[in-house]
Amino acid sequence: MMPLPNHPAFSRSLRSIKGVGPQLEKVLFRRGYRTLGDLLEIMPARYQDRRAVTPLMDLKPDMEVLTFGRVESVRQGRFPKNGRRYFEIVLAEGRDRLAALWFRMPAHMRHGIKPGMSFLLFGRVQEYQGRRQMIHPEMTVWSEGARPRPEVRPVYPEFDDIKPGQLRRIMAEVIKELAGLPAVFPLKWLEAKNLTDPMACLRTLHQPPADRAGPLPLPRNSKAWRTLALFELLFLQLTLARSKARQVGQPARPCPPDSELARRFLSGLPFQLTGGQQRAWEEISRDLSLPRPMNRLLQGDVGSGKTVVALAAALTVVDSGRQAAVMAPTEILARQHYQTLRPYVQALGVPLGLLTGGLPEAEKARRREELAAGDIRLVVGTHALISAGLAFQDLGLAIIDEQHRFGVAQRLALRTKAERPHILVMTATPIPRSLAMTLYGDLDLTVIPDLPSGRGRITTEVLPPEERERAYRTLIRSVMSGGQAFVVAPRINAGEQENNSDEDLTAVHTLSEHLRDKIPSRFPVGLVHGRMKAEEREAVMDDFRAGRVRVLAATTVIEVGLDVPEATLILIEGAERFGLAQLHQLRGRIGRGRRPGRCLLIAGQAGPEAMERLTIMARHRDGFVLAEEDLKRRGGGDLTGFKQSGLPPLAWARLPEDLPLLLRARDLAREIMEPDPQLSDPAFRLVREALDQMDGRLQTHLADVG
Numbered sequence: 001m002m003p004l005p006n007h008p009a010f011s012r013s014l015r016s017i018k019g020v021g022p023q024l025e026k027v028l029f030r031r032g033y034r035t036l037g038d039l040l041e042i043m044p045a046r047y048q049d050r051r052a053v054t055p056l057m058d059l060k061p062d063m064e065v066l067t068f069g070r071v072e073s074v075r076q077g078r079f080p081k082n083g084r085r086y087f088e089i090v091l092a093e094g095r096d097r098l099a100a101l102w103f104r105m106p107a108h109m110r111h112g113i114k115p116g117m118s119f120l121l122f123g124r125v126q127e128y129q130g131r132r133q134m135i136h137p138e139m140t141v142w143s144e145g146a147r148p149r150p151e152v153r154p155v156y157p158e159f160d161d162i163k164p165g166q167l168r169r170i171m172a173e174v175i176k177e178l179a180g181l182p183a184v185f186p187l188k189w190l191e192a193k194n195l196t197d198p199m200a201c202l203r204t205l206h207q208p209p210a211d212r213a214g215p216l217p218l219p220r221n222s223k224a225w226r227t228l229a230l231f232e233l234l235f236l237q238l239t240l241a242r243s244k245a246r247q248v249g250q251p252a253r254p255c256p257p258d259s260e261l262a263r264r265f266l267s268g269l270p271f272q273l274t275g276g277q278q279r280a281w282e283e284i285s286r287d288l289s290l291p292r293p294m295n296r297l298l299q300g301d302v303g304s305g306k307t308v309v310a311l312a313a314a315l316t317v318v319d320s321g322r323q324a325a326v327m328a329p330t331e332i333l334a335r336q337h338y339q340t341l342r343p344y345v346q347a348l349g350v351p352l353g354l355l356t357g358g359l360p361e362a363e364k365a366r367r368r369e370e371l372a373a374g375d376i377r378l379v380v381g382t383h384a385l386i387s388a389g390l391a392f393q394d395l396g397l398a399i400i401d402e403q404h405r406f407g408v409a410q411r412l413a414l415r416t417k418a419e420r421p422h423i424l425v426m427t428a429t430p431i432p433r434s435l436a437m438t439l440y441g442d443l444d445l446t447v448i449p450d451l452p453s454g455r456g457r458i459t460t461e462v463l464p465p466e467e468r469e470r471a472y473r474t475l476i477r478s479v480m481s482g483g484q485a486f487v488v489a490p491r492i493n494a495g496e497q498e499n500n501s502d503e504d505l506t507a508v509h510t511l512s513e514h515l516r517d518k519i520p521s522r523f524p525v526g527l528v529h530g531r532m533k534a535e536e537r538e539a540v541m542d543d544f545r546a547g548r549v550r551v552l553a554a555t556t557v558i559e560v561g562l563d564v565p566e567a568t569l570i571l572i573e574g575a576e577r578f579g580l581a582q583l584h585q586l587r588g589r590i591g592r593g594r595r596p597g598r599c600l601l602i603a604g605q606a607g608p609e610a611m612e613r614l615t616i617m618a619r620h621r622d623g624f625v626l627a628e629e630d631l632k633r634r635g636g637g638d639l640t641g642f643k644q645s646g647l648p649p650l651a652w653a654r655l656p657e658d659l660p661l662l663l664r665a666r667d668l669a670r671e672i673m674e675p676d677p678q679l680s681d682p683a684f685r686l687v688r689e690a691l692d693q694m695d696g697r698l699q700t701h702l703a704d705v706g
Ligand code: ADP
Pocket: 271, 272, 273, 274, 277, 300, 301, 302, 303, 304, 305, 306, 307, 308, 428, 452, 453, 563, 565, 592
């Protein structure tokens, strides 16, 4: 994301750029570049150092340099091995020599090169059989009077149908356009913070000054790039802070503390809240009692008991006369929540409803009417609950479960709803701090650090395919002694091209057949995957929950939230194909009761990297540790949570490496916004415009997400 407001010059057509004709325009169009502004996304991959001309005597292998010399000899030859032709000249200065080779050179050029002439070469020095040479150097006639202008030349990514020089000249034109544009941030502020304006950074990045000494960094590591990364993160932080500020500025009706309903619910539980749950509940009920909307993220590892806390919050809001909604990312989870909550909620006499996309139309219509009329006080559903057109009588609290499937954009949209409800986001995905700050910078954070006591231990083993038999024997023993087990495969169907596809247990269909062969038939095996009809899948899940199905062959549809305390074993086929965060979620399906759990990871064709990942799984149970490892391995940009976050992808910053920049960005955002939450200071007009455009993009994104 470009940390700049969209200047009118950016929407100019490519053809208006000097050097872009119809042919080049077509090529650029094909690559998605339509305007001058689009071209700003192209960044140099490295620099050529053309600041000085190095004499032949100073050349060392691997230097990329400008050098010059007089032609001593010229010859054409053939390589004895492959018969390829080459053209070679040798430059000499005093006792030093440099050979230059070309494998293709047009005859007219060859004929223009004669011994005694002087040339300037640019290329990389190699040492070959004891002599120094350059392959295909750039070459121009040299004379002392015509020394080239010192230059740090950007090298752009190679496009096979655009000459590098052509792209460089176009980019130079684009950067020229930037020269006239005003700084984005007020100069005084920049000076005080010792920062360079993003507009100037962008110019420097493409055309670094040639008068600075010292080695050249890679563009990525240059000060200009790092500063752009800081501004990119600053814009994200400002967007989130502004959304939060709008929210905080809004009055909300406080809920009276010590709700009778919540108290009755909590005291009726068959267990004591853990210390973490207790603290979380106190923070949330304090939020609810304030005259401004709550915006809180409740983070707790799988099984830490977030649902209880959320329900207490919902009951507090219901008690105050308003409605509450619990939203889950999938139908399965919505139904599971509904079933878990129903006994408690009904016992308290609170009208509860379920609304998911899978319900028959007539029923959905009825549910909507009941919500609008206020006959339902607590509703459980999928994220579709916030879809346009759904009216609540008076929505006071929106609880969003398993946030990482739910985007920032949706959250911003929820806040623009007329009622401006309290928002409680729950996530079991232990998001690394760096990511949490980016995605949830607009939320206050509550962490439940502990698990309810008496949870069974989980042992995790990584097994090579040769030991698969042993894994299945363990599984069968566990089932025969009364347990329930998940068996997970990464895919639904066996791949067509892959060999031995009848025994390909990484496909859940084959896997379930395999299980039915192995396991005595009095222990039924169920099968669920994402391409089944919702009702069929629900029916199997219900059977598993009720213990009628003892072994569940599944894809990752079971990844999130499925709560079956009797399940004590999970066997994962093709474990190397999953990321750490995903494996952690899958493993979180077991060890939810008191009995010890067992997780068996079968590593199919795991390379050393995958093996290391699986070993980390076996060693750690702490989701935060695993999430950090996952982020380190896969990089911020690839993290699924990140992709689904509804944020524009980061172009300049890298996480987690840039955590220090993120921290600085957060502090800067705070300093800017605290005295001026709406950013109405005229000096920050361009920043505000850029943020408005970002909001617009998020809204567009939201429309795409549907
Ligand atoms: P998650 O945080 O993963 O959403 P849940 O809210 O689904 O966890 O809780 C997991 C299980 O732990 C549920 O069966 C729940 O009833 C139980 N539970 C919640 N809190 C406690 C507690 N304090 N002591 C014992 N069991 C608890």
